[in-house]
Amino acid sequence: MTLDTNSLTALDDQFRESRTRTTVTNWTPPSSEPTPRRIGGLRRTDVLAVTGAAASALGVTALLFTLLPLSGALGFIVIAYLLFVVVYAVLVSMDETRSAVRDRVAATIIHSIAFLMLLALVFVVVFTVLRGWEALVNSNFYTQDMAAAGPLDPLDMGGVLHAIVGTLIIIAIALVIVIPLGIACAVFLNEIPGAFSRLVRTITEAMTALPSIVAGLFIYASLILIFGLPKSGFAAALAISVMMLPIMIRSADVVLRLVPGSLKEAAYALGAGQWSTVWRVTLPTAKSGLMTSIILGTAMGIGETAPVLLTAGFTASLNTNPTTGPMISLPLATWEFVKSPEPSMIARGFGTAAVLMLLVLILFAIARIIGGRGPGNLTKFQQRRRAKRSREDSQRFTKMAAARVASGEPDAGTSSGPRSLDFGDPR
Amino acid sequence: MATTFTPVDRGSYEDVEPRQITITRSFTDQFFRGTLRSSGIAVLVIMTLVGLFLSARALEALRVAGPSFITTQVWEPDGGQFGIAAILAGTVFIAFTAIIIVIPLSTAVALYISEYAPRAIKQSLVALVDLMAAVPSVVFGLWGFFFLQNHMIGISRWISTYFGWIPIFSVEGSDPNDPLSTATVFTSSTFIAAVVVAIMVAPFTTAVMREVFSQAPVGEREGAYALGATKWGMIRSVVIPFGKGGMIGGTMLGLGRALGETIVVALIISPVFIIQPHILQNGTNSVAALIALRYGEATPFGTSALMAAGLALFLITLVVNFAASSVIARTRSGAATDE
Numbered sequence: 001m002t003l004d005t006n007s008l009t010a011l012d013d014q015f016r017e018s019r020t021r022t023t024v025t026n027w028t029p030p031s032s033e034p035t036p037r038r039i040g041g042l043r044r045t046d047v048l049a050v051t052g053a054a055a056s057a058l059g060v061t062a063l064l065f066t067l068l069p070l071s072g073a074l075g076f077i078v079i080a081y082l083l084f085v086v087v088y089a090v091l092v093s094m095d096e097t098r099s100a101v102r103d104r105v106a107a108t109i110i111h112s113i114a115f116l117m118l119l120a121l122v123f124v125v126v127f128t129v130l131r132g133w134e135a136l137v138n139s140n141f142y143t144q145d146m147a148a149a150g151p152l153d154p155l156d157m158g159g160v161l162h163a164i165v166g167t168l169i170i171i172a173i174a175l176v177i178v179i180p181l182g183i184a185c186a187v188f189l190n191e192i193p194g195a196f197s198r199l200v201r202t203i204t205e206a207m208t209a210l211p212s213i214v215a216g217l218f219i220y221a222s223l224i225l226i227f228g229l230p231k232s233g234f235a236a237a238l239a240i241s242v243m244m245l246p247i248m249i250r251s252a253d254v255v256l257r258l259v260p261g262s263l264k265e266a267a268y269a270l271g272a273g274q275w276s277t278v279w280r281v282t283l284p285t286a287k288s289g290l291m292t293s294i295i296l297g298t299a300m301g302i303g304e305t306a307p308v309l310l311t312a313g314f315t316a317s318l319n320t321n322p323t324t325g326p327m328i329s330l331p332l333a334t335w336e337f338v339k340s341p342e343p344s345m346i347a348r349g350f351g352t353a354a355v356l357m358l359l360v361l362i363l364f365a366i367a368r369i370i371g372g373r374g375p376g377n378l379t380k381f382q383q384r385r386r387a388k389r390s391r392e393d394s395q396r397f398t399k400m401a402a403a404r405v406a407s408g409e410p411d412a413g414t415s416s417g418p419r420s421l422d423f424g425d426p427r
Numbered sequence: 428m429a430t431t432f433t434p435v436d437r438g439s440y441e442d443v444e445p446r447q448i449t450i451t452r453s454f455t456d457q458f459f460r461g462t463l464r465s466s467g468i469a470v471l472v473i474m475t476l477v478g479l480f481l482s483a484r485a486l487e488a489l490r491v492a493g494p495s496f497i498t499t500q501v502w503e504p505d506g507g508q509f510g511i512a513a514i515l516a517g518t519v520f521i522a523f524t525a526i527i528i529v530i531p532l533s534t535a536v537a538l539y540i541s542e543y544a545p546r547a548i549k550q551s552l553v554a555l556v557d558l559m560a561a562v563p564s565v566v567f568g569l570w571g572f573f574f575l576q577n578h579m580i581g582i583s584r585w586i587s588t589y590f591g592w593i594p595i596f597s598v599e600g601s602d603p604n605d606p607l608s609t610a611t612v613f614t615s616s617t618f619i620a621a622v623v624v625a626i627m628v629a630p631f632t633t634a635v636m637r638e639v640f641s642q643a644p645v646g647e648r649e650g651a652y653a654l655g656a657t658k659w660g661m662i663r664s665v666v667i668p669f670g671k672g673g674m675i676g677g678t679m680l681g682l683g684r685a686l687g688e689t690i691v692v693a694l695i696i697s698p699v700f701i702i703q704p705h706i707l708q709n710g711t712n713s714v715a716a717l718i719a720l721r722y723g724e725a726t727p728f729g730t731s732a733l734m735a736a737g738l739a740l741f742l743i744t745l746v747v748n749f750a751a752s753s754v755i756a757r758t759r760s761g762a763a764t765d766e
Contacts, residue, residue, distance in 0.1 A: 074581065103657035107543065114539030117532050117633075118552070120626055121559045124570045131573065184466035192463055200467045205752065207474045209744040211687030213715045214737040218477050220722060221484055221730055242477060249470065273452065275459035296561065303563025306689040306715065310722055331565040335690065338569060346573075353566045360561050368554070 045095060053088035057081070085109070128353050135344075135351030142355075147317035155344050160352050162318040163333035166233060167359070169322050170312070170329055171302050173237035178244050179294060186252035187278060201253070207246035215243040216307030224311065231313030233327030239307035248297045255289035256282065288370055295367035299360045305331035330356040485735035488728065496735065501700045502717065504725070504732035511736050516702045517617065517712035518740065521692060522685040524621035524706055525628060529681055533629050534674065537636035542662060553637065559630035568691040571623030576614060576695065579622065583613040583707045598708045615697040617706040620713075623695060624685050632681040639673025640666050672755055679751030683744045689715035714740040 061080040065071070085108060093101045134155055135141050141159040149158025185204070189197050219239040223229045259282050267277040283290070313326025314336060328336075330352055337349030452460070489496055492509060499510025540552045587598040598612055643666045651661040667674075692713045698720065699710035714736045725733055 072581065075585075099657050099660055103659035106659040106662075110535045110539050110543060113532060113535035114543075117536045117629060118555065121555070121630065124559075124567060124626065125562070127570050127574055128566050131569075181466055181469060184463060185470045188463035188467040192460060192467075196464075197467060200471050203471055203474045206745055206749070207477070209683060209741065209748040210477070211689070211715055211737070211740055211744060213687070213689045213718050214481065214741055215477070217718055217722065217730075217734060217737050218481060221734060222480055225727065225730060242473070245470065246474065273456045275455045278459070299561045303561070303565070305563070305565050306719055309719060331563050331690070334565050334569065335694075338572070338694075350569060353563070353569055356563055357566060360563065361558070364558050364561055 049088060049091040053084050053091055056087050057084035081112070125357065128350055128357065132347060132350030132352070132354045135347045136354055141348075141351055145316065145318040149316075152342065153344070155347060158348075160330065160333055160348070160355060162315065163328050163330045163352060164355065165318060165320060166312070166327040167302060167329040167356075169320065170233050170237045170240065170308065170327065171298060173234060173322060174240040174244060174301055175294075175298060177237070177241045178248050178297070182245055182248035183252055183290065185249050186256055187282070189249070189253050190256045190282075191274065191278060204246045204249050208250055210243065210246070211306075212243045212304050213306035213310070215239050216310035218242060219307070220310040230324065231311060231326050232324060233312060233319070233322030236308045236312035236327065236329065237322065239311045240301045240304060243304065243307055244297050244301045247300070248293065251293035251297065252290055255286050255293055258289065259285045291370045292367045295363050295370070299363045299367075302329075302363070303331055303356065303360060305329075305335055308332045309335065330359070481734055481738050481741070484731045485738040488732040488735040491728075492732075492735075500702060502721075502732075504729040509732050511714070511739050513700045513702050514712045514714050514717050514736060515739060515743075516704075517696075518686060518714050519743075520617050520704070520706060521621050521624060521711065521713055522682055524617060525624040525685045526678060526682050528622060528625035529629050529632055529685075530678055532625070533632040533636055533677070533681075536629070536633045537640055538662060538666070540633075540637050541640040542658070542666065556630050556633050556637065560634055562630075564627055564688060565690050567623055567627040568694040571619065571626075571691060572694045575623060576619055579619050580610050580613045583616065583618060584610070587613070587707050595704055595706050597705055599705070612709050613707060615695060615709050615711075617696075617703065617708075617711040620692050620695045620711065621706070623691050624688050627688070627691060628681040628685050631684060632677045635677030635680065636670065636674050639670040639677075643669040672757065676751045676755035679747055679754065683747045683751070686740065686744050686747065687715055688713075689719050692716040693719045 057080045060083055061076055064079065065076060085105060088108060089101055089105050092104045096104075129136070138156050138159075140156060142164070143161055144157070144159035145162035146158045146160070147162075185200070189201050216239045219235055219242065223235050223238065224231060229235060263281050263285060264277055267281045272280070308329045309332055312328060312332060314332070315326040315328055319325045319327050334349045334352040334356065337345050337352060340346065340349075488504065488509075491507065492499070496510045498512050499508060500513035502509045502514065536556070540549060540556070544552055583598075586596055590596045591598065647665045647669070648661055651665050656664060693716040696711050696713065696716060697709060698712045698716065700712065703711050718733050718737055722730065722733060
């Protein structure tokens, strides 16, 4: 670009003119308060662009479908959607910049994919409940087993009581094994660091990759084929434990790591040992997180089909003894039901899956109520309880000091030398 | 605040020895530490036992099969002819197709929940996604088998008609010009199994991604806005770069799940024992489904052959998981993706 003297002079003139204008203005303040700048919300052009794009996309697609040999509802939706995006981009580009157009198009695509995906997820659940509805409305579905009901029997005979009971027994045994061992191991990883705990952590992390069917195959090939134990609920519980244990340890480990170090150090500084620090400080602080990880692990263990398929056997009748005889769980029962071509059995399969989902939902709700709070965040009720305990402590201390003064101790408040600290009941 | 510290007499420090710290633990603490250690040992023993037992049993089969275990496609353990070429290829095809579907879906849902969703419904959406991650896989399997299968045939046919010239989309035995050609060549395919696995894995991946997206620093977000970025510009320049590690890690954890998925795949596929690279074509296979369908009739040797297949699957999942955790550990957003 070249600048000649003429244009410079012209610029100078313009500048001088503008300066004159600004200095010699008799500016009057606006009569009313200035309206605040709009920083959000819908503008009329936005609404017009969307409705216009939608209308034109629908119109053009309808025209295409009458003129060209196209058919199918899905094709209509896809073509209309693509046209909508294109037309919308064109409309926005009429009064916005390029980056604003990109912004709008990205927002459109993200909104539509998210809507589609969430719809699909909800639909999976609704579909299961709808298909199982005929089975679910019969009360015998929850109170009977399938011992007396054949595949051709109507839905007012037979039920999945045996599978519900089987699931609960299997998961209870698995939890009895997994919770103490898993939490103790997670505490070990956090409390006794060193080469050995690093090894355990690495191996545990590696085992989270174990596919659930391989865990089932392990129990099947070792306990059942080699030791000759029958297929039973106990074997299934062991298979589920092998699968759940590394996952539980890993999530408990993460939760325990979140406990603030200052809390533990405060306990040590007050003279508490490692055991009382863990029992009275670390575990209570991490309680909600630990509960969440236990409950989510349980939900996963309940829904797992593959290990149970290999180890529990199959039965149509109620069996409450985990050590003898085959046992069945809800996901396995679903799998067995839907293998039948009979519509009533398929309805039972969907009903069973719905019961299973309900069970998971209940566990999930419990997890939400208990968990969902970081360490140290208390509910109102817990706060009130803690305040009450604190008051009691302070009263106790006052009484102790008064007693000491009464018994003639010289300086009760600043007595030197070690004395046993009474922490009271921390829970 | 920095305080300057000038030692008064430098010489006097030289003969000072560090204080000897001796920890005397009470009996309770010693007992407690012993218990913790033994629980660590117990877990280690169980885990190694599983690994060793699997490998030992798998070795029996591997010794018979030799290197042909990797290259053979058929699965006849009792006839001496068996290998994982076909089933492992099927597993990998299903898992990768699923992951390719999952990546855009999960990213979009996670971005929607963390960036676009109105505040009123945000928490419920988070809960919904978390809940869907806990829904048992058999439920997704039922949906895929009884609903999606019938509706996917049209899409499969359309893709094979217009994109059949791309090798993986071609389908033998279907003629787009013949209106009476059978639809059964499109059922029970890798693609359909992958779509269901994708829907099953998506909530899990979405939950991880949403977590890292929502942790993108507010200061950087507002910096982008202050420089004149649109919302999408802010997402592209702040949220996605920040969340990249979590995105990759979450996707790989999802891949690990997709590889080991049993029931969904076993419900949908019709097993074949050839490498089936045409993902729209009927017939595929996977290791987990093979074990679920074959364990019952397997002889002791057949079981150890299944073990060998299971071990191969375990090793692949292991590599994927370790890769995921190393990716996560190396990035800024990684801290959040520890479950």
